[in-house]
Amino acid sequence: MAEEEKVVEELTTQEALTDPLYVPEPVDGAAAHIKSFPAAPEFQEKLGYPGERPDNWQEVALNKMQDLRGKFRSFRLFLDICVKCGACTDKCHYFMGTADPKNMPVARADLIRSVYRRYFTLPGKWFPSLVGARELTEEVLDEWYTYYFQCSECRRCSVYCPYGIDTAEITMAAREILDSVGVGMKYTNEIIGKVYDIGNNLGLQAPALKATMEDLEEEIEEDTGVKVRIPVDEPADILLIPPSADFFAEPHIDGFIGYAKVFHAAGVKWTISTYASEAANFAMFIGSYENMRRIAQRIRREAIRLGVKRIIIGECGHAWRAAYQFLNTLAGPFDFLDPNYPVPQHICEFTWDLIQEGKLRFDKSQNDHLTLTFHDSCNVARASRMGKYPGGQFDIPRNIIKAVCNNYYDMPEDTIKEATLCCGGGGGLLTDDLMELRKKGGSPRMKALKQVTEEYGVNKMAAICAICKTQFSKIMPYNGYAMDDIMSVHQLVSNAIVLPGSEQEAELDGTADESGDSEQAKEDA
């Protein structure tokens, strides 16, 4: 097909294959065939949506749009004030990766803005073709489903918009409207149902979870000789809410072992909960505050039941946004927790505080075979913070990596921090039916990584997001890397940490006096 050839041609030039921020010429419809599986009626209904599309779906959709206009200033304002300047047109990784112009943020928003104009503004009612207004038809609905599930809600466009128009807000609203007429996405909605039934996205039952944690305890003891406990559903001071992928996916679980070792070294009483065993609140992806709250309030319930003083969230990007921006708002106030700590707190904040207090001992040489870079996960980078100052979310994970590794290099400046590129699988798109989109959307990040591999010999990338980790372990093999070239930050911590009483400590301290390079060792002596 001519269109397909055009796409291939556009995306395979030397420049297109090496420049992370390469901007292709738009090829209309280039990603129109990429579609996720729709949700079955039973999964829709579980979330409070109609299972099938009602006959009067147009009316329902427009009523929903009106409802959302009254509830979200973002949605109302962003539909009105875009001037079509074009600043965002080259900023979306899905546009860069697919060349489909409907993946340009402004064009994506226009899919719904055009309908909004037709029904809610005078110019759109009187002169539809003049202002690009159109009727809500079956084709339009289909287009919404296609392209609003080609957005990872990463907010990169919002950074560059002179009015801060955030496509994530538009996409969330669009998905909420789609759900309201019974058109939902299988991956996101099925998962949310699992949280309601069981407590986590993976559908991991309490007995299985407990058994897994016991296995991990054994594994740690084998490696270190130290009995590190992973308490489940026990009264404690700290409630840890990890993304459930941390319980058994690779490399997530190695990060989880890292958290356990840090908690052990800190000597704190902590626990995980089987009822609230999920930080990654998928209801955020579909823009439903009601469903988001229903997931978030599970954390509140467990915090009260287990009598904890602090809530700490594991390594996960959208989860951190859901926790940072929404947990207090939706399930707060948390006035029963210790006011000396933020609610919630990120595991990286916790670990970095301990490092600064000199409470953790590391043997950095354990990571000497690695040369690292760090991938800023989109929602950590652009929708949250760590520490006390803006940008702490960039410094703290890097500080931790540098505290436990000797070889670290950043990727090009225009592809990290606030300009970071999405992994390509965020926002509810981490499903096999969208594999083509994921590969294409992840290509800008892969190209940026290749640059530091060539320049500095970087062989591993660390991240603090469950979705990023899964996504990269899938797409890196297509890009000349191995599955395990993506690592958890706390996996690096786990490699280097020297637990009191461990075999590693004994080994180190045998030589510590001669080399004298360990301050902690001197103090101990």
Added chain:
Amino acid sequence: MITVLYALLYYVAFIVFAAGVAYRVWGYWKTPAPAVIPTTPAPVTRTGVVWRMFKEVAFFESLWKSNKWIWIFAMMFHLSLWLILIRHARYFVQPVPTLITLAQPFGKYAGIFFVLGGLGLFARRILVSRVRYISSPSDYLMLLMFILIGFSGLMMTFVNKPDVVGVKAFFLGLMTFNWQPLPTDFGVLVHLGLVALFLIIFPFSKLVHAPGVFFSPTRNMVDNPREKFHPVPWLPSIDEVVYDEPPGKK
């Protein structure tokens, strides 16, 4: 006849503009921003937000990060517009304050940059395929309107000077409901006709970005969702929620 037409046109335009903008702003004002969603780099204090917003509206900080060409044309266009507006204040006050007199020469030459900026933005719309893709007829027409307003103004300033004293008398007359004849110079009629059109379409179009930007939740919110409790206004209180039972207890 023309005087009556333009007088009525300007009353209507002014009312539509003022009422329309007020209606829009009121809508933005009363619509909740239910969660704290500033985009990085998000200030943690109110002062920080004011500074961020100032940089955004005065220097187009985000646009600068995004695209230097759009930034240059947009800056030319909007900065000139400010100078032009200040200069035009002289048509509505008597006597003319010193500051406005001082701005006169800047305002005059700003007109040139206003038109150039507008032409630059217009050229981008045609030449850059991505921007062409997202442009509707109204996007071109609005730019054309501005370019023509600027061009007719420049013609009157530098080429074919109309009776500006008469124009000022007309506007002062409108304001005091003591109508004076409008000089029926072609340039004056085109210029004023288009400005009235601008006032009328302003509240109904993307031009509301001017007041709108101040309400943008990704730019005007203090980054404090952990420190401060912001309940979602339309959700019931947390004390009223029903929790899902753990599996096995259902």
